[in-house]
Amino acid sequence: xxxxxxxxxxVSLWGLFELVLEGPSEGNPFLDVxxxxxxxxxxxxxxxxxxxxxxxxxxVRFMPxxxxxxxxxxxxxxxxxxxxxxxxxxxAAKPGDHGPVRAxxxxxxxxxxxRYINIGTTAYVWNLQxxxxxxxxxxxxxxxxxxxxxMCVFPKHYRYNQNEPERYPFALLKKGASKxxxxxxxxxxxxxxxxxxxxxxRHLEKRFGELAxxxxxxxxxxxxxxxxxxxxxxxxxxxxxxxxxxxxRLAAFPNVWWSMANEYDFMASKSLDDWNRMIDVVxxxxxxxxxxxxxxxxxxxxxxxxxxxxxxxxxxxxERSILWREEFGKPVSVDECCYEGDIAENWGNISGQELVxxxxxxxxxxxxxxxxxxxxxxDETLWWAKxxxxxxxxxxxxxxxxxxxxxxxxxxxxPVPNSSFHRILKKGIDNVTLPELLGPAPGEEDxxxxxxxxxxxxxxxxxxxxxxxxxxPREVQVAVPPGERYAAMxxxxxxxxxxxxxxxxxxxxxxxxxxxxxxxLLLRRISD
Numbered sequence: 001x002x003x004x005x006x007x008x009x010x011v012s013l014w015g016l017f018e019l020v021l022e023g024p025s026e027g028n029p030f031l032d033v034x035x036x037x038x039x040x041x042x043x044x045x046x047x048x049x050x051x052x053x054x055x056x057x058x059x060v061r062f063m064p065x066x067x068x069x070x071x072x073x074x075x076x077x078x079x080x081x082x083x084x085x086x087x088x089x090x091x092a093a094k095p096g097d098h099g100p101v102r103a104x105x106x107x108x109x110x111x112x113x114x115r116y117i118n119i120g121t122t123a124y125v126w127n128l129q130x131x132x133x134x135x136x137x138x139x140x141x142x143x144x145x146x147x148x149x150x151m152c153v154f155p156k157h158y159r160y161n162q163n164e165p166e167r168y169p170f171a172l173l174k175k176g177a178s179k180x181x182x183x184x185x186x187x188x189x190x191x192x193x194x195x196x197x198x199x200x201x202r203h204l205e206k207r208f209g210e211l212a213x214x215x216x217x218x219x220x221x222x223x224x225x226x227x228x229x230x231x232x233x234x235x236x237x238x239x240x241x242x243x244x245x246x247x248x249r250l251a252a253f254p255n256v257w258w259s260m261a262n263e264y265d266f267m268a269s270k271s272l273d274d275w276n277r278m279i280d281v282v283x284x285x286x287x288x289x290x291x292x293x294x295x296x297x298x299x300x301x302x303x304x305x306x307x308x309x310x311x312x313x314x315x316x317x318x319e320r321s322i323l324w325r326e327e328f329g330k331p332v333s334v335d336e337c338c339y340e341g342d343i344a345e346n347w348g349n350i351s352g353q354e355l356v357x358x359x360x361x362x363x364x365x366x367x368x369x370x371x372x373x374x375x376x377x378x379d380e381t382l383w384w385a386k387x388x389x390x391x392x393x394x395x396x397x398x399x400x401x402x403x404x405x406x407x408x409x410x411x412x413x414x415p416v417p418n419s420s421f422h423r424i425l426k427k428g429i430d431n432v433t434l435p436e437l438l439g440p441a442p443g444e445e446d447x448x449x450x451x452x453x454x455x456x457x458x459x460x461x462x463x464x465x466x467x468x469x470x471x472x473p474r475e476v477q478v479a480v481p482p483g484e485r486y487a488a489m490x491x492x493x494x495x496x497x498x499x500x501x502x503x504x505x506x507x508x509x510x511x512x513x514x515x516x517x518x519x520x521l522l523l524r525r526i527s528d
Contacts, residue, residue: 013093017062025056035076051248054198061252064090100254103309107412120148120370126387127207128165137387145399148217157228171195193238212255219257225266247285263297283307303328318358321367322415332367340392341374348374352393364455364467366415400496409459419452464523474515486523
């Protein structure tokens with residue numbers, strides 16, 4: 001038996017400690033061998049599931065969440081893996097390492113308290129395209145504003161996704177034979193869903209590490225319906241074993257999020273009871289409590305589920321983020337609001353300007369929005385599927401929005417409730433009375449935001465960001481609390497410019513601005 005730590009030989013806070021053990025390889029160790037380790041520090045203890053990595057090698061991975069000395073002891077149904085003990089000293093986090101992202105009220109925050117701004121993108125199977133294209137994708141992400149990528153474990157069968165991957169997540173077995181071929185050679189084969197292929201998952205781990213190095217979270221889609229190989233139709237027992245294996249391998253990576261499915265309700269073989277069971281399997285197996293959610297096709301999931309950490313929803317109307325926040329009391333990530341592109345499907349042919357508009361509507365309504373790009377090319381290398389290069393117009397504008405958010409209050413932007421926009425959204429235009437829409441006149445003592453016509457987010461008495469969207473007012477009446485003075489900055493969200501339009505405005509002041517769409521007004525409080 002032997003033990004190793006990570007490749008550098010150093011173990012830091014939120015780093016990866018790995019215990020490596022040698023054990024049996026005969027039979028099917030994936031089914032026959034149970035392995036776990038308990039890590040202890042004073043009165044804290046964390047139980048971590050181990051996994052078989054092929055060729056008689058077993059691994060236990062641990063992501064330490066506190067500095068200092070930890071001890072460990074293994075437990076197994078195999079004698080040579082049972083009772084291994086040791087200790088590991090955990091040092092301070094490396095520069096730039098903030099730990100896993102957690103839900104923090106209605107926003108997100110790294111484990112060390114640093115604010116996390118969730119600006120995602122989608123490239124479902126970029127990690128299954130071969131080294132050349134995968135490395136190009138990583139290079140693109142290095143220059144892009146995205147802090148998260150939605151990606152799949154399993155290969156995907158769909159339009160523009162017809163190529164076979166270089167490797168498969170489970171072993172292949174010739175029917176009636178005992179030899180495991182490296183590739184599918186003809187129709188006389190089948191997958192053995194009881195034998196994961198460690199090489200497949202090692203490659204996934206490699207890409208995880210590279211994403212972490214450039215500050216990108218991996219929102220990992222563990223199941224999806226777009227499948228010609230049978231991965232979406234495994235039995236409940238096989239599903240659960242796969243999930244436990246996946247979590248045992250990946251939970252020690254700080255940048256993993258669990259997305260139980262892409263469009264869960266398109267998977268006819270899975271019931272709601274199945275999804276609830278599998279959510280529990282993942283949450284119970286993950287000792288580090290990573291973010292966990294599930295993505296819908298038609299019907300949104302019940303995100304009040306106690307083990308779901310945030311809303312991950314598919315809807316084009318990102319302005320409803322304010323309502324989902326109120327309904328579920330969790331951070332909202334609109335992870336599919338249609339994609340910038342030109343393919344035939346309507347979900348993949350909105351303009352860059354429309355996608356940027358949806359980003360802003362989601363932002364000022366308290367949510368977070370995910371990007372995707374589906375411009376056709378002869379190689380059928382569409383970013384949303386395979387990664388590669390980005391060619392659309394939205395990315396630099398999303399980067400501009402990100403810079404604005406980085407300069408915003410550290411608490412994040414919360415939508416101003418009871419604005420006229422919010423009242424219409426919540427009640428419907430036919431159910432809102434005129435006094436509700438207008439609110440009190442400027443100058444009245446009891447301030448209410450009802451007079452705000454446009455969606456607005458910020459932090460009370462400090463910072464307000466209003467977005468005019470498709471409207472093009474030539475004048476705007478300032479609606480801030482009485483007696484407070486603000487600097488007013490006009491933002492052109494498409495042109496990416498800021499213009500000072502008032503250096504000390506108060507409630508009721510009127511600002512004259514150019515009449516054009518896609519503008520925003522930033523009000524930052526100044527000394528009284």
